[in-house]
Amino acid sequence: MNKIRLDLLLVGQGLAPSQEKAQALIISGQVKVNGQAVTKPGTLISPDSALAIEQSFPYVSRAGAKLARALQVFPVKTRGVTALDIGSSTGGFTDCLLQAGARQVYAVDVNIKQLDWKLARDPRVKTIEKNARYLEPSDLKDGPELVVMDVSFISILKILPAVKNIIKQGDLIALIKPQFEARRNQVGKKGIIRNRETHRQVLEQVLAGVVSLGFSVQGLVASPVLGQKGNQEFLVWLKPEAGGLSQNNLKKIVEETLTDGQEEKN
Structure with a gap:
């Protein structure tokens, strides 16, 4: 199965409304992949990985x-x-x-x-x-x-x-x-x-x-x-x-x- 950028995967699974907000969530340490925090938006991830966001977007704007x-x-x-x-x-x-x-x-x-x-x-x-x-x-x-x-x-x-x-x-x-x-x-x-x-x-x-x-x-x-x-x-x-x-x-x-x-x- 082809791997996908983490920021795009978040958007594709409905966990972030846009790529920009997905990037912000990742950089701020809010995203975990298979239980481990990943802080680089371009990290390639398997689509069947377990994704979790610790909390909603942390700020009133990106x-x-x-x-x-x-x-x-x-x-x-x-x-x-x-x-x-x-x-x-x-x-x-x-x-x-x-x-x-x-x-x-x-x-x-x-x-x-x-x-x-x-x-x-x-x-x-x-x-x-x-x-x-x-x-x-x-x-x-x-x-x-x-x-x-x-x-x-x-x-x-x-x-x-x-x-x-x-x-x-x-x-x-x-x-x-x-x-x-x-x-x-x-x-x-x-x-x-x-x-x-x-x-x-x-x-x-x-x-x-x-x-x-x-x-x-x-x-x-x-x-x-x-x-x-x-x-x-x-x-x-x-x-x-x-x-x-x-x-x-x-x-x-x-x-x-x-x-x-x-x-x-x-």
Whole structure:
């Protein structure tokens, strides 16, 4: 009997509504095959294997699994911190932070009504309806120790100056979406980038821009969950201070991340 990718098998057996959600469940350690946890979506599995999901999808949106991956890889403190979620949307990042022990999360979005009702009524969540480019320290009662960011239709480089004014020390994890960082002629049909060289150019460009704004790059990892149109995305760990990886090491980490991301999908 031919083996099938685990993520596709979950969808085929009705255990996940889509391949993307199946991937998120697998990466977050929720799926067991014959009693053993499997965390790679591309693992080939026999169709007659016993599949089990320990619990339903753990976050209010699939974005939560993206941040969860970063928190697995980067040694960033979450327990007891005040965090700022820029581009909160339905709240996947916010939900992930709360489950990781954050004391309080400021959820910022131009349309805060998108926030999942479970989070909107959670006293630990403070909502701010505002364009993050114009965010001021006075908008937050308590200064954040951790900032996370997931924005669309704009480069993260346009928002980082405002972030720099808000967080003086601590950590920032930003989702890099190449389709919104690349030049128009680098983006393929339907807004999808599949070319590895384009990913490399965009990542190197963004990381150089980040450094020029006074942040240091601490780490980079490929998102385990693709964007809604199928775009590969990446998570970068920053600190609001000089230092971090050298120019040569930035190129090296980009190459390693692209390679690791491809292996993760296979």
